Amino acid sequence: MPDAADPAGLPTWVRPLFFAAIVRPALLIGFGLGMRHRERLPQTGPAIVVANHNSHLDTLLLLSLFRLSTLGRVRPAAAADYFGKAGVVRWVTQHLIGAILIERHHEGGRRADPLAPLSAALERGEIVLLFPEGTRGQPEVREAFKTGLAHLARRHAGVPVIPVALRGLGHALPKGEWIPVPLNLYAAVGEAVQADPRNKPAFTAAVEAAIDKLDAELPTSVWD
Amino acid sequence: MLDTLRGGVGAVLGFILLLLIVATFISEVVPRLRGRSGSPELISRVRAWWVMAGLFVLAVLVGKRVGIAFVMLLSYLALKEYLSLVPQRSADRKVLLWVYLAIPLQYLWVFTGRYGMFIITLPVYLFLLLPFRLMLTGITQNFLRASSTLHWGLMLTVFCLGHLAYLLVLPPLHPAGGVGLLLYVVLVTQFNDVAQYVSGKSFGKRKIVPQVSPGKTWEGFLGGLVATAVLAVLIAPIITPLNRWEALILGLLLPAVGFIGDVTMSAVKRDLGVKDASSLIPGHGGILDRVDSLMFTAPVFFHFIYYFVYGPYR
Numbered sequence: 001m002p003d004a005a006d007p008a009g010l011p012t013w014v015r016p017l018f019f020a021a022i023v024r025p026a027l028l029i030g031f032g033l034g035m036r037h038r039e040r041l042p043q044t045g046p047a048i049v050v051a052n053h054n055s056h057l058d059t060l061l062l063l064s065l066f067r068l069s070t071l072g073r074v075r076p077a078a079a080a081d082y083f084g085k086a087g088v089v090r091w092v093t094q095h096l097i098g099a100i101l102i103e104r105h106h107e108g109g110r111r112a113d114p115l116a117p118l119s120a121a122l123e124r125g126e127i128v129l130l131f132p133e134g135t136r137g138q139p140e141v142r143e144a145f146k147t148g149l150a151h152l153a154r155r156h157a158g159v160p161v162i163p164v165a166l167r168g169l170g171h172a173l174p175k176g177e178w179i180p181v182p183l184n185l186y187a188a189v190g191e192a193v194q195a196d197p198r199n200k201p202a203f204t205a206a207v208e209a210a211i212d213k214l215d216a217e218l219p220t221s222v223w224d
Numbered sequence: 225m226l227d228t229l230r231g232g233v234g235a236v237l238g239f240i241l242l243l244l245i246v247a248t249f250i251s252e253v254v255p256r257l258r259g260r261s262g263s264p265e266l267i268s269r270v271r272a273w274w275v276m277a278g279l280f281v282l283a284v285l286v287g288k289r290v291g292i293a294f295v296m297l298l299s300y301l302a303l304k305e306y307l308s309l310v311p312q313r314s315a316d317r318k319v320l321l322w323v324y325l326a327i328p329l330q331y332l333w334v335f336t337g338r339y340g341m342f343i344i345t346l347p348v349y350l351f352l353l354l355p356f357r358l359m360l361t362g363i364t365q366n367f368l369r370a371s372s373t374l375h376w377g378l379m380l381t382v383f384c385l386g387h388l389a390y391l392l393v394l395p396p397l398h399p400a401g402g403v404g405l406l407l408y409v410v411l412v413t414q415f416n417d418v419a420q421y422v423s424g425k426s427f428g429k430r431k432i433v434p435q436v437s438p439g440k441t442w443e444g445f446l447g448g449l450v451a452t453a454v455l456a457v458l459i460a461p462i463i464t465p466l467n468r469w470e471a472l473i474l475g476l477l478l479p480a481v482g483f484i485g486d487v488t489m490s491a492v493k494r495d496l497g498v499k500d501a502s503s504l505i506p507g508h509g510g511i512l513d514r515v516d517s518l519m520f521t522a523p524v525f526f527h528f529i530y531y532f533v534y535g536p537y538r
Binding site: 032034168174177179182219 | 300301304305307308309311312313314317318320321324365366498502503504
């Protein structure tokens with residue numbers, strides 16, 4: 001089951017080592033990182049971290065911002081229809097990345113509560129990473145956020161929702177491309193969103209506004 | 225590794241160590257003796273100097289190949305920063321990969337000591353071929369902007385900076401060899417950056433390029449130039465084959481050229497609306513902010529000695 005605390009049964013040092021030895025050096029040399037307000041990232045759960053989505057590498061970039069000692073408690077949400085198929089991708093997604101697989105689409109009309117595995121993780125005191133756009137979309141363009149985030153926040157009142165703006169990967173490795181181009185990546189972390197998740201549209205709009213505001217802090221590089 | 229310390233290199237490294245210790249004394253010890261906390265900006269800047277000087281000296285001392293690879297890494301980081309900073313056309317994403325491939329090609333000529341190819345590849349062959357590759361995207365809007373910014377970035381970060389690496393493969397005319405030449409131009413250029421800054425902070429009054437770099441003054445420029453000229457003349461006989469007159473001319477030329485590089489890159493950053501090229505080096509900004517003057521002094525120094533010092537031997 002993907003919602004167990006340690007689904008693979010891998011030793012707890014494997015993921016920090018994977019990030020310290022492979023992911024971080026590759027991101028640093030291959031792209032380069034510019035970070036703002038990294039100290040605002042939560043180091044203890046439960047917490048929900050939300051970011052805009054441009055590229056598959058977003059998850060690795062976001063995870064690499066956390067301290068190695070925290071990494072074991074950080075669980076990104078990943079689309080089961082894309083990453084959960086089979087084989088190596090599924091194994092890496094679940095065991096090395098520590099992702100929670102989410103069913104995005106209805107299967108034959110009825111489906112189980114798609115947010116249940118995320119709820120379970122929050123109840124275990126873990127930090128959940130969400131990309132509320134649900135898809136990578138156009139490079140460096142933020143799509144409207146889905147309401148799943150507000151549902152989750154309403155169920156877990158009092159759990160902080162931390163916005164993060166990511167930039168650069170939409171150019172370095174956009175959707176549909178396989179060869180990355182070395183270009184700097186940027187991330188800005190915000191303060192917890194202060195809005196009532198019971199009002200779903202207002203809450204979603206507040207998170208969107210927080211990420212847009214953080215995005216404005218990052219260096220601009222308008223491509224055409 | 226130790227044989228690279230011969231011919232006065234060890235003495236100059238000792239001098240660099242002394243400069244770093246004095247700088248640390250000023251940034252950290254003096255404020256503490258006066259019961260104050262030092263400027264965090266200055267402290268992180270001096271600490272970053274230790275790291276940069278340490279990495280550079282280590283790379284150069286290990287051997288020629290490691291030294292060349294180190295300069296190649298600088299070229300890569302500088303080009304990456306440049307391409308991240310300067311807006312590109314989405315259609316040119318794949319062309320950027322070809323632009324990066326210019327780095328291994330150019331440094332292959334350095335490794336193998338092929339001076340003719342080193343000097344002609346970027347200014348002639350890639351100058352002619354890169355716009356052709358851009359044409360193949362089929363998009364003509366902003367074509368001129370794309371071809372000129374890409375080639376300009378390559379010239380500065382790969383061709384100009386690459387001259388530092390080529391110093392290492394020049395035949396030795398002094399016991400310190402290529403390491404001595406490389407150490408000389410890097411030390412003189414970086415010393416001048418600091419000297420112009422310190423002199424400007426202390427005596428600065430009349431702005432020299434107010435619209436581009438309002439912090440720069442005539443007093444800073446001239447004070448740095450005099451201090452650097454003295455240093456350039458004093459260390460020249462220790463690690464280079466330069467005679468007294470050549471050292472004096474370079475001592476006046478390199479600070480001026482370094483200043484030109486500094487303010488030229490300031491104009492680029494101002495055009496793009498950024499203060500620093502990135503935040504890679506604490507207190508300094510990005511790689512481009514650190515090597516802006518070096519990108520200009522490296523080829524000028526190289527061709528000065530290639531003509532005047534190596535000319536009679538060619």
